[in-house]
Amino acid sequence: MIAHDLDQARAKLAENMKIDILNLTQEDENVKARHEVSRTFVSDTITVPTPEMFVYALKTSLGDDVYTEPSTLLLQEHMARLTGKEAALFLPSGTMSNQVGLRTHLTQPPYSIVCDHRAHIHKYEAGGCAFHSGAHVVAAVPRNGHHLTLDDVKSNVMISDDVHFAPTTVIALENTLNGTIIPQDEVIAISDYAHSQGMKMHLDGARIWHVAAETATPLAELCAPFDSVSLCFSKGLGAPVGSCLVGTKAFITQAKRFRKLFGGGMRQTGVLAGAAAYAVTNNFPLLPKVHALAKELEVGLRELGCEILSEAETCMVFFDPAPIGVEYDELILRAAALPDPIKLFGSRLVCHIQTSPAAVQDLLELVRTIADEKKAAGFVPKPVTNGTNGTTRPTYRDIYVRKPHLAKGEESTEASKA
Ligand SMILES: Cc1ncc(COP(=O)(O)O)c(C=O)c1O
Known part of the structure; x- marks a missing residue:
């Protein structure tokens, strides 16, 4: 092809590439969407970013988070401080944050995870524990109908030399679970027991903010009994995207590798971290x-x-x-x-x-x-x-x-x- 023909072909390709996803009534539709959300009781994931959140988010840095993204790094450092852990990692979703966390704990199969039978990691993560970690999940039913107790955990863990069993490696709790709060004393008792048996404690803390707000307890205190905690910015706090996994430095270093392996290494995340930071700052008090x-x-x-x-x-x-x-x-x-x-x-x-x-x-x-x-x-x-x-x-x-x-x-x- 001669140069002129190439230019014409490229111009045609570029023409075909064009897309405008903003339809003419978008602004009106968004006003309607904001109103609809105010009358939707389906989930707290169905919230919408506010213009103020966007304005703040747009001012963030423009780094690449697979390497280092400055605003995202600041958010991660803040989350580590808030939760009393050494390090934090920003991830695209609560599901990935839980699954990367569990995968990082689970190193030598066979193993099992004990959790509440209603837990998100068990029921609503598409079988992720089996798929990503090859883990057997023991779904325990709380005898009090409200939350798992130490007794429930003890009667569901597998600690035995009997080769029939997949040894329990992780106890995974969820707080809040269906909006309910686990008594912190029970969490501590379970954690002390789990650690005495060499097990790890993971918390699906997608809505741990709510526990902190309701009981006026610092996140660090709520997270202290856990080796890893996943927190979501995109549920009760109203950010459009994002979760955070916290734990030790060594744990987060390995989790970052798994985040990449899972396809969750994102690039210019500053704008997402900005929305999350805005949510933590302005929406938590609500x-x-x-x-x-x-x-x-x-x-x-x-x-x-x-x-x-x-x-x-x-x-x-x-x-x-x-x-x-x-x-x-x-x-x-x-x-x-x-x-x-x-x-x-x-x-x-x-x-x-x-x-x-x-x-x-x-x-x-x-x-x-x-x-x-x-x-x-x-x-x-x-x-x-x-x-x-x-x-x-x-x-x-x-x-x-x-x-x-x-x-x-x-x-x-x-x-x-x-
Ligand atoms: C308790 C809990 N954990 C984890 C998740 C997963 O979060 P995501 O939808 O961001 O994957 C959800 C989602 O609603 C949840 O309710």
């Missing part, structure tokens, strides 16, 4: 209000006669409207058909930093309306005897009322009154 909204939902649903399957210890409440004659599907459809729709999924209602208090009231009003219709049609509401409405299961406040953390030498107002 969590107590989020928890209060979830509590409002719980109280309202309980008063209307719904069964509360799991109390709003933090940002989630699980409920069943069957006792008032309402099915989930019906409620989901009616909520979606409101003039200002509400999005629901099923038994789980999640509040987040962008949930509007009006949406909470509108949802309760809708449940009340449908319940009244059912009554008018002859349905007799059933007394609620199960779940936390009755007394069959321990509740968060029965088992874990923690005094706000006080720094050494600081006195509580209660104490100084006495």
Whole structure:
């Protein structure tokens, strides 16, 4: 081809490459999306970055994180400090952060991981423990229906010379788990036991922020019993992307290798680290209000006669409207058909930093309306005897009322009154 023809061919190729993903109504659609998110109780991953978050993120550095990215490095150092660990690693997702963490701990198969049967690493990471680490997962059922105890762990670990067993190498806890908080004393007891047996402790702390906010406990104290912790910026804190794995320097050095192997080595991550830093700084303080909204939902649903399957210890409440004659599907459809729709999924209602208090009231009003219709049609509401409405299961406040953390030498107002 002569030079002129080459130029023409390149111009044609470039023309074909063009794409404009901004449609003409994008700005209006984004305004709508922001409103929809404020009325969506499906997950706290369904939040949207704010313009302020973007403005901050755009000012970050432009390095390559497979080598070293300055803003990301600052975020990692901050996370290591906050969690009381030596080092931290920024990763694209909570799933990768958990799986890289577990893979880094698991070196010589055969081995097993003991976790709660409801744990994200077990149920919702696409079989990652088996795929990435070849690990056998022992999914333990907490006998108290709330959180794993030392006794549960002891009766599920495999410590034996018997060759039939895959020795337990890691105990993986999740806090919060379905929005509930594990008593820290229990975490410490499990950790002491695990370490005495040469096992590692991993925490899926995707929402450990909520525990810190609810119990006024520093992250370092919550993370101290663990060898590794995964924290997510993209859930309760509302960043668009990103998680962080923390641990010792040696652990994070090896985890960085696995991050690359898993395909999670990212390049210009400054903008993502910026959004995460903005979220930690500006959105963490919003969590107590989020928890209060979830509590409002719980109280309202309980008063209307719904069964509360799991109390709003933090940002989630699980409920069943069957006792008032309402099915989930019906409620989901009616909520979606409101003039200002509400999005629901099923038994789980999640509040987040962008949930509007009006949406909470509108949802309760809708449940009340449908319940009244059912009554008018002859349905007799059933007394609620199960779940936390009755007394069959321990509740968060029965088992874990923690005094706000006080720094050494600081006195509580209660104490100084006495
Ligand atoms: C407790 C918990 N851990 C881990 C994850 C995984 O995070 P990601 O969706 O970023 O992979 C989630 C996701 O919602 C989660 O709820």
